Amino acid sequence: MIKKTTIVDIARAAGVSVSTVSRILNNKPDVAEETRQRVLQVIEEQRFAPHTAWQQLRSGKSRFIALHFPQDFNPLSQGIITNAAMRCEQFGFTLNLIVGALSENDLLGIFRSGQADGMILVEILVNDWRVELLRQHTTNFVMIGRCADTTGLSYVDSDIGAGVTDAIEHLVGLGHRHIGFITVGRITPEKEYGFTAWARQGYHAACRRHDLPAYARTTDLTTDSVVAVATELLTQHPEITALVTPQDAAVPGILKAITACGLSIPEDISVVGLLDESFAEVMTPPLTALSFSSRTLGFTAAEMLVAQLNGAAPDPQQILVRPELCVRGSTAPARAPQMIGKGTP
Known part of the structure; x- marks a missing residue:
C-alpha cells in the first residue's frame, strides 16, 4: 500500500x-x-x-490557457479543440473551453483574475471586438482565423480564399461557366464572419480571372434557409451547372435543393463543398470537397501561444494553411447547352 x-x-x-x-x-x-x-x-x-x-x-502563473469558441456561426470543431488541448498539455498547460458570449468585462476578467495566462480566439470576425480589446491591453493571445487588420498579431488560418480558387479552377477545367456560390451566416456591419468573407473574396477573384458571371448568395444558419436560397438560385438561373460552398453546414441544404429542382449530381449539376473526408467519402455520389487539417490548426495555435508565454516569440507569427481539394464523384464535365433547364420549375 x-x-x-x-x-x-x-x-x-x-x-x-x-x-x-x-x-x-x-x-x-x-x-x-x-x-x-x-x-x-x-x-x-x-x-x-x-x-x-x-x-x-x-512561476506565479495559472498554467491555464482559455479557448473562446462562440457559437455564432459554426458548431464546435472537435478536431481543433482536441488537438489544441493535446498540444497545451504537452507543454504543461491545461486548456479551458469557453463557448458562451463574453462581455468586455468578462473577457478582461479572465486575465485579471488569473484564470488564464493566455487565450486562443476562434470564429474570428472581420472586425472582431475581442481582438481589438486584447490588443489594446497587450495580453497574450493568438487566433485560429484572422480579422481585417492583423498588424502585430499572431494567427493560423485556413487559406479558404485559395481553396475556393482551386475549386473554381477545377470546375472551369471541366467546362463550367456558370458556377453558384453559397455561404452560411448573414452579413451585418457589426458581425461579418472572417472565414466566409475571405471565401467570397476568393470566389469573386476567380470569377473575374475567368470572366465568369458571379452568383453568390448568403443564407441564415438553418438548413431550411439554405434549401430556400439554393432553390431560388437554381430556379432563377437554370444556366448554373455547378455549386460551391466553403462551409459543411450548407451541404445538406444544397443537396436537398438540387433534389427538389429535379436535378442529378453530377449529370446536371456539379457540387464542391467543405466536408470531413470520412463524410465526403460515404455520400452518394462521394463529394468533391475542400478539407483542411484541424490537427494543424489546433497544434499550431497552441504552439504559438506557448511561445508567447515563454518569451520565445518576439515577432508575430502568421500562418495560412491551404485546403486540399479532393476530387470525387460529385463533379463532372458541364452538361451540354441543350440540357439547360432540365427538371427545373
Whole structure:
C-alpha cells in the first residue's frame, strides 16, 4: 500500500513548520524566498502536489490557457479543440473551453483574475471586438482565423480564399461557366464572419480571372434557409451547372435543393463543398470537397501561444494553411447547352 504524503511530511522534510508549508501552498507573500524554494523542492521530490500545481506556485502563473469558441456561426470543431488541448498539455498547460458570449468585462476578467495566462480566439470576425480589446491591453493571445487588420498579431488560418480558387479552377477545367456560390451566416456591419468573407473574396477573384458571371448568395444558419436560397438560385438561373460552398453546414441544404429542382449530381449539376473526408467519402455520389487539417490548426495555435508565454516569440507569427481539394464523384464535365433547364420549375 502506497503511503500518502501529508503536509506534515513536507514540513518535516523541509525543516519548517506546518503553517509555513500552508502559507506557501496558498501563495502567501510572508515567506522568505529561500524557504519557499526549499519547500517547493521537497513538494516536487515527494510528489505531494500535482505537477501543474507546483509549477503554478513556482512561476506565479495559472498554467491555464482559455479557448473562446462562440457559437455564432459554426458548431464546435472537435478536431481543433482536441488537438489544441493535446498540444497545451504537452507543454504543461491545461486548456479551458469557453463557448458562451463574453462581455468586455468578462473577457478582461479572465486575465485579471488569473484564470488564464493566455487565450486562443476562434470564429474570428472581420472586425472582431475581442481582438481589438486584447490588443489594446497587450495580453497574450493568438487566433485560429484572422480579422481585417492583423498588424502585430499572431494567427493560423485556413487559406479558404485559395481553396475556393482551386475549386473554381477545377470546375472551369471541366467546362463550367456558370458556377453558384453559397455561404452560411448573414452579413451585418457589426458581425461579418472572417472565414466566409475571405471565401467570397476568393470566389469573386476567380470569377473575374475567368470572366465568369458571379452568383453568390448568403443564407441564415438553418438548413431550411439554405434549401430556400439554393432553390431560388437554381430556379432563377437554370444556366448554373455547378455549386460551391466553403462551409459543411450548407451541404445538406444544397443537396436537398438540387433534389427538389429535379436535378442529378453530377449529370446536371456539379457540387464542391467543405466536408470531413470520412463524410465526403460515404455520400452518394462521394463529394468533391475542400478539407483542411484541424490537427494543424489546433497544434499550431497552441504552439504559438506557448511561445508567447515563454518569451520565445518576439515577432508575430502568421500562418495560412491551404485546403486540399479532393476530387470525387460529385463533379463532372458541364452538361451540354441543350440540357439547360432540365427538371427545373
